[in-house]
Amino acid sequence: QVQLIESGGGLVQAGDSLRLSCAASGRTFSSVSFVTAWFRQAPGKEREIVAAISRTGGRTIYSDSDSVNGRFTISRDNAKNTVYLQMNSLKPEDTTVYYCAAGSLLVSAPGRYQYWGQGTRVTVSS
Numbered sequence: 001q002v003q004l005i006e007s008g009g010g011l012v013q014a015g016d017s018l019r020l021s022c023a024a025s026g027r028t029f030s031s032v033s034f035v036t037a038w039f040r041q042a043p044g045k046e047r048e049i050v051a052a053i054s055r056t057g058g059r060t061i062y063s064d065s066d067s068v069n070g071r072f073t074i075s076r077d078n079a080k081n082t083v084y085l086q087m088n089s090l091k092p093e094d095t096t097v098y099y100c101a102a103g104s105l106l107v108s109a110p111g112r113y114q115y116w117g118q119g120t121r122v123t124v125s126s
Contacts, residue, residue: 002026002034002115004100009120012090020085020120022100034102036076036083039110042096049108050074050098053083059106067093090124097121 008020022036037052051062051074060074071090076083083100098120101113 002102004102004115004117006098006100006117006120009098009122011123011125014091014124014126016090016124017086017088018090018122020087020098020100020122022083022085022117024081024083024102034115035104035106035113037101037103037108037113038074038083038085039099039101040094040096041099047099047110049110051085052106052108054106061106061108063108067091087122090122092124092126094122095124 003025005023006020008018010018012018020038035052035054038050039047040050041047049063050068051060051072053060053074053076057076062068071088073086074083100117102115103113105112
């Protein structure tokens with residue numbers, strides 16, 4: 001079993017940056033080597049991938065959406081059992097809840113991830 005706890009969300013202004021953290025406990029990233037991803041879900045919309053990172057951090061995938069590309073960066077520190085999402089040049093449309101997830105495959109489908117955190121809310125004011 002893996003427990004994921006997100007942190008780092010909050011209220012910022014457009015153009016600001018935030019770094020989200022996803023800390024794992026239980027069967028840790030380093031010992032079990034989970035792929036880890038960040039998803040977000042706006043009200044009334046499907047949960048969509050923001051970014052995912054492989055077990056060693058050597059491969060990443062990002063949302064196809066132009067709204068994310070080039071502004072967000074995923075990284076991981078297995079020694080700290082933590083995955084990060086650096087978000088720069090934030091826009092009001094980035095406002096939503098961000099979820100951390102862990103699974104076995106580096107894919108974008110949320111259904112392929114077995115473990116989920118409770119989410120952290122990001123609010124970007126204009």
